[in-house]
Amino acid sequence: xxxxxxxxxxxxxxxxxxxxxxxxxxxxxxxxxxxxxxxxxxxxxxxxxxxxxxxxxxxxxxxxxxxxxxxxxxxxxxxxxxxxxxxxxxxxxxxxxxxxxxxxxxxxxxxxxxxxxxxxxxxxxxxxxxxxxxxxxxxxxxxxxxxxxxxxxxxxxxxxxxxxxxxxxxxxxxxxxxxxxxxxxxxxxxxxxxxxxxxxxxxxxxxxxxxx
Numbered sequence: 001x002x003x004x005x006x007x008x009x010x011x012x013x014x015x016x017x018x019x020x021x022x023x024x025x026x027x028x029x030x031x032x033x034x035x036x037x038x039x040x041x042x043x044x045x046x047x048x049x050x051x052x053x054x055x056x057x058x059x060x061x062x063x064x065x066x067x068x069x070x071x072x073x074x075x076x077x078x079x080x081x082x083x084x085x086x087x088x089x090x091x092x093x094x095x096x097x098x099x100x101x102x103x104x105x106x107x108x109x110x111x112x113x114x115x116x117x118x119x120x121x122x123x124x125x126x127x128x129x130x131x132x133x134x135x136x137x138x139x140x141x142x143x144x145x146x147x148x149x150x151x152x153x154x155x156x157x158x159x160x161x162x163x164x165x166x167x168x169x170x171x172x173x174x175x176x177x178x179x180x181x182x183x184x185x186x187x188x189x190x191x192x193x194x195x196x197x198x199x200x201x202x203x204x205x206x207x208x209x210x211x212x
Contacts (some may be wrong), residue, residue: 002033002041005031008177009031012177013029013043013052013056016029017050021096022049022096025046025048028080029092029094030081032090032091037061038061038062038086040059040060040081040085041057042064042075043056044056044057044058044074045072058072062085063082076145077095079145079148080093080171081093081095083150083156084152084153086153087157088173090180091174091177092176092180092181094173094184095172096170098170098188101164102167102168102169103191103195104164105166105170106167109166113135114136114138115135116134117132118133119193122190125161136160136162137163137164138163139164139165141167156173161173161174
């Protein structure tokens with residue numbers, strides 16, 4: 001079981017690295033191995049995620065502590081993953097830093113969330129209504145990781161699939177690795193689409209003003 005989950009998470013890491021979503025060793029990933037007791041594989045701290053090695057992940061418990069003696073350290077943000085697993089039936093949790101998710105988190109930080117409506121990619125979250133919408137909460141980037149983890153935990157429920165951290169990144173989850181990656185890809189598409197649309201609208205407004 002551990003080997004299967006390890007390879008699944010390593011494949012996801014490779015795909016996200018190919019998109020350049022781990023700048024400066026940032027980001028962290030995890031995948032559940034056991035429900036009771038809760039145990040999951042999580043990325044080791046400080047690793048270059050563009051490379052695939054036998055020390056990319058380590059097994060941790062519900063406190064985020066290594067299950068076995070190891071020189072590896074769990075990601076500094078492992079507690080975020082523990083909150084996800086304790087508060088949902090998620091089997092995988094992914095956290096990445098991209099320019100688009102950072103910009104979106106800053107633009108809409110005061111609103112505390114961003115909502116997308118009537119966009120095809122919302123279907124990636126299993127929402128099929130014609131007038132479908134999805135809201136992604138935005139939390140402050142607390143330096144105190146336990147505090148940050150608990151803040152994110154407030155939004156982990158059956159209707160939420162992701163949380164943005166202001167000027168930091170995004171954490172997404174799903175019932176398995178496939179779903180978590182699908183949710184992440186959909187979020188990043190929505191962010192990129194929104195920013196490009198806003199930039200185009202601003203360009204057209206400026207152009208129109210110049211012709212008056």
